[in-house]
Amino acid sequence: MAQHTASTPVASHLGRDRLPGRALFGLFLSGFVGILTECLPAGLLPQISRTLDTSVALTGQTVTIYALATALGAIPLAQPTAKWPRRRVLLIALATVAVANALTAVTDDYAVAMAFRFAAGLGTALIWPLLGGYAAQLAPEGRQGRAIAIALAGTPIGLALGIPLGTWLGGIGGWQFAFYAATGLTLLNMAWVRATLPDLPGRLAGAPLKLSRALGVPGFRLILFALAAYMIAHNIVYTYITDLLDYVGMGEQAEWALFAFGVTSVLSVIVVGAQIDRHLRMLTVGSTLLFAAGVLVLALVSGSPVLVYIAVAAWGFAFGSSPSLFVGAAINATGKSADVAQAITITVFSASIAIGGLVGGLLIAGPGTASITWASLMLLTAAAIAVIGGKRHAFPNT
Known part of the structure; x- marks a missing residue:
């Protein structure tokens, strides 16, 4: 039986044209x-x-x-x-x-x-x-x-x-x-x-995983930077979403706002998943900008439940498919180094969760709750610049 690396689809070898x-x-x-x-x-x-x-x-x-x-x-x-x-x-x-x-x-x-x-x-x-x-x-x-x-x-x-x-x-x-x-x-x-699940083989002998090889792939470090900025921006706000909703006068509706976030996150997975192979770059740019727009509304609006719901729903739709977008970009960019690249990506993802929560807590204890949205916007601006500017290797047109 032929062996396959992480970047080689096995479905084609098995004569399959449908998703399993x-x-x-x-x-x-x-x-x-x-x-x-x-x-x-x-x-x-x-x-x-x-x-x-x-x-x-x-x-x-x-x-x-x-x-x-x-x-x-x-x-x-x-x-x-x-x-x-x-x-x-x-x-x-x-x-x-x-x-x-x-x-x-x-x-x-x-x-x-x-x-x-x-x-x-x-x-x-x-x-x-x-x-x-x-x-x-x-x-x-x-x-x-x-x-x-x-x-x-x-x-x-x-x-x-x-x-x-x-x-x-x-x-x-x-x-x-x-x-x-x-x-x-x-x-x-x-x-x-x-x-x-078929028990697919791991990497072939003689093809060792090397961090330096993966990190040296053109575009991969830019993907990691964009992912870190995006996820820290998310967790700065999401970790303290109840405090933020209370600040904008919607503390009693926090459960419904989180429900709206969850519903649109699931919807994003369904809608974006159907288009991700053909439009990865466009969807990643759109996700970053939509997230930024939602946070901007939260930063500027207070006392308007309708606008807050719209902002949270937009944020949920932007975020829902983001793990697939960034991991997909990493796999596309790194090819045969995809195994270690995914491990690096998950490390950045997990570290960003912890960093976002820590930074958000420091901001609330210092400048106050309002500052978390502006800090998030600064990071999302950096992420958007990285995604839009990474047209050659990190987030190319497909």
Whole structure:
């Protein structure tokens, strides 16, 4: 049987011209599980803090340490596992997340809980870099972008639904029930992956992963810069969205505003995913500018619920497909170095989540809540300049 690198579609070798929906759903669910596990404690902090006998602020670090593990682990774990069969790596990663979630639910010790959360983050550090390349290998020629969009859609949907889902599950049976439910979903995900995904080979021997090789690819560093600016801008505002909505006079409607964000995020995945192969550059430029427009409205408008809803909905539509757009650009630019490039991309993505939350907190504590929108706009301006200016290598016309 012929072997394939991460940049070689296998669907064409198998005579397929349709997207493998069941296999892509397994990848989608894997991404959703990863981000759900990250967000799960955020809506359950008071309950968890009582069990662990710590403050809510300290309990909140269970989210931070997960993101930190994902950021720190993506590249070191991608390199030694690069030659392993892809399905095996995914199953090991999902098993790590499942076990860590189950053990977190039974502990009442803060340090032990933090250790289990770190372990879960390492599992996700293996999952996220795998999804884009796996999807591209499964897709027929010319449809890799759409396959990547489907596989990565679990991330924005998980970001939109993770906190309210965790809160709802915690209300039914306590925070431990929420973690057991996440464990059960992960086990179902493993069964689906085992049944539907082909065990594609990893990188060929003699083709080592090198950071310098990937970073030296023309356009890749510009993609990373644009991604970092975009994601930090998002997390500066999104992490403190309830404070911002309260500032503009819509604190009592925060749940509905977040619902609007989630709905348009999902809609973005559907609409953009259908066009991503043909219009990657145009869609990335549009996403960045639409996001900036939404944040600008939030910065200027106060006391107008209709305009705030429109701004949040526009922001959600811009953000929903952004992981697929930036990962797709990275895969297109790096070719045979796509494996390590995806690990680097996920590291930047995860680090940007942590940096955005930190910067947003410092801004609120200093200049005040209004400053987070202007800081976000400055970063989005930089991202837009990078995306629009990267016409040759980073974001070329397709």
